[in-house]
Amino acid sequence: MTIYRTFFASIVVAATLSAPVAHASSFAAWEVANVAWDDVLNVRAWPSTQSAIRAGYPNGTPLSMTGRCMNGVDLKNIVTLPRYExxxxxxxxxxEVWHDPSDTGDWQTGWVYGRYIQPQ
Incomplete structure (x- = not known):
C-alpha cells in the first residue's frame, strides 16, 4: 500500500511541476472603463504617455492586474475598500497589467493609466 501512495504522490508532484504556471501576483479584478466610445485604453511598455503602445482595449475588457501601481498604491491592499474609493x-x-497582446500565450507586463480602469 505504501508503494502505491508513494507512486501516486510522485505522479501528483510531476503533474504539478509540469503544469503551466500563471503569473503568481496577478489577479483579474479590474476592467477598462471611461474610455471614449470610439477609442481604446492603451497598454504601454512603461508608465508614461511617451512610452511605446503594446496593445489597446475597449471599455469593459477585463484586465489582469499585477497589483502594482505607481505612487505607492498596491491594489491588493485596497481590495476591501468600496469600488468608488x-x-x-x-x-x-x-x-501594471499582465496581458497577452497577440493572443499567442506570450504574456507580458504593461502599464495603464488609472483614470481608465475600475474594479469589476
Missing amino acids: QTQMVRYTWC
Missing part, C-alpha cells in the same frame, strides 16, 4: 485611489497614477 478604489477607483479614486488609482485615478491619477499608472498601474
